[in-house]
Amino acid sequence: MTFDEAITRLERFDKKGFCVFAKRDLRRLFFEDTDTAFKQGVCRLVKRGLLERPCKGVYVYALSKHKGARMIERIAGILRKYDYNYISLESALSIYGAISQIPIDRITVMTTGRKGVFKTPYGVIEFTHTIRSVIDILDNTEKTDTHLRIATPLTAYRDLKRVGRNLNMVDVRVFD
Structure with missing residues (x-):
């Protein structure tokens, strides 16, 4: 693949x-390249700043017009692409005002896939x-x-109880 x-x-x-791609998605995008040419091409695109690699196997188009505050959610969706995922726990409860702290640098996602932190x-x-x-x-x-998707307030609270953490932070009056 050429840069242009x-x-x-x-x-x-x-x-x-x-604007967010799994490595296998990029492979489909540049289907005519051999495996070696594809790997080298992706490395060149990252070095030249056209692609960002926020975590292993995920790439972001650096010149995208869609980059913004919700980019972390797009990356989460790509990381667990074939599973059901939804925002829950502290992130959802913060959105609903049931937790006064706002998680700025973190998103909590429930998934039918594997647990993990990225x-x-x-x-x-x-x-x-x-x-x-x-x-x-x-x-x-x-x-x-x-x-x-996002959990309803009661579902987010139920998920938090199942996980068993930060229950003292929740203002249960929100659910009345």
């Missing part, structure tokens, strides 16, 4: 709202595994204008 070719393809996807330049993503069914997740979360 990469800009053209990434810009086309950016216009459609896609440190990125956009903040820390904390995944907590849930065994809830897909129907239960869809019934107890709301679609937002972001890339992740």
Whole structure:
């Protein structure tokens, strides 16, 4: 791939709202390259500043018009792309005003995938595994204008109780 070719393809996807890619997504984007040429090309694009690598296997188009405050949610969605994910725990309760502290550098996400913590330049993503069914997740979360669903206030509180942390921070009067 040439640098100009990469800009053209990434810009086309950016216009459609896609600016965060898993490595396998980039591989599909540059399908005509051999595996060696693809790996070297991605390294060159990162070195030249066209792509950012916030964590292993995830790339952000550096010139994107969609970069902003919600970038951490886009990255979380890519990290657990094939699982059900939703904002919950302290992040959701803070949005609803049930916790006075606002987590600025962190997002807490419930996932049907593996638990884990990822440190990125956009903040820390904390995944907590849930065994809830897909129907239960869809019934107890709301679609937002972001890339992740968000737990209802009672669901976020229920998740926090299940995890068993920071319960003393919650103002339960919000749920009345």
